[in-house]
Amino acid sequence: MTLIDILAASIWLMLPAYLANPMAAVFGGGTPMDLGKYFPDGRRILGNGKTIRGLVAGTACGIMIGLIQIGLAPRLMASGVLDNWPLFHGALGAYSFSTLSIVFLMAFGALLGDSAESFIKRRLDLERGAMFPVADQLDFVLGAWVLTYIFAAYWFNTYFSFWIILTVLVATPLLHLAANILGYLIKVKKEPW
Numbered sequence: 001m002t003l004i005d006i007l008a009a010s011i012w013l014m015l016p017a018y019l020a021n022p023m024a025a026v027f028g029g030g031t032p033m034d035l036g037k038y039f040p041d042g043r044r045i046l047g048n049g050k051t052i053r054g055l056v057a058g059t060a061c062g063i064m065i066g067l068i069q070i071g072l073a074p075r076l077m078a079s080g081v082l083d084n085w086p087l088f089h090g091a092l093g094a095y096s097f098s099t100l101s102i103v104f105l106m107a108f109g110a111l112l113g114d115s116a117e118s119f120i121k122r123r124l125d126l127e128r129g130a131m132f133p134v135a136d137q138l139d140f141v142l143g144a145w146v147l148t149y150i151f152a153a154y155w156f157n158t159y160f161s162f163w164i165i166l167t168v169l170v171a172t173p174l175l176h177l178a179a180n181i182l183g184y185l186i187k188v189k190k191e192p193w
């Protein structure tokens, strides 16, 4: 695999998680996931930046892109564009339960990781939207990995090789920064991080 192959495979694998996050920002709003409740430390559990609509819409968008990817994979393979790029468990059947669960775990895990970060931010007395470097850029990656590692360990171990993991860890913060600046410019996000 060349570096470009590894980068492309990394993005391909992470796409449902990558999309879930910004789509939560696009469609989010309304009732917060913590229902406005406070933690014993007197601060909000998650805060108003984590909403039920964001969680549901973000997960749905992540699943949607995953389904498109699964549909495209055989064509891309046939046309030679996808060669040894990893797929969403094509081996288990394109739209099998295992494949669909993986897409769900990646999208939902991403938003769970994002919420876990908000939980930590609130404990550290950081306001909604406050910058929390590194965690802001990797929370959703870790969330997606933790869920797939727990519930789809075989898939995770098959596709997330050392080099893919390293590439994701390096490329994600850069992609995240670029996406957030774009989100800020088109006024979907309040802060450019």
Ligand code: CTP
Binding pocket: 024, 025, 026, 027, 028, 029, 046, 047, 048, 049, 050, 051, 052, 053, 054, 055, 111, 114, 117, 118, 121, 127, 128, 129, 130, 189, 193
């Ligand atoms: N969002 C949402 N529901 C989610 C995740 C995100 O509605 N589960 C929306 C919110 O409008 C949020 C925006 O997406 O403000 C950007 O997400 P993020 O940067 O993660 O939230 P912050 O506002 O920065 O809040 P926090 O400090 O808790 O991270």
Ligand code: MG
Binding pocket: 129, 130, 136, 193
């Ligand atoms: Mg934020």
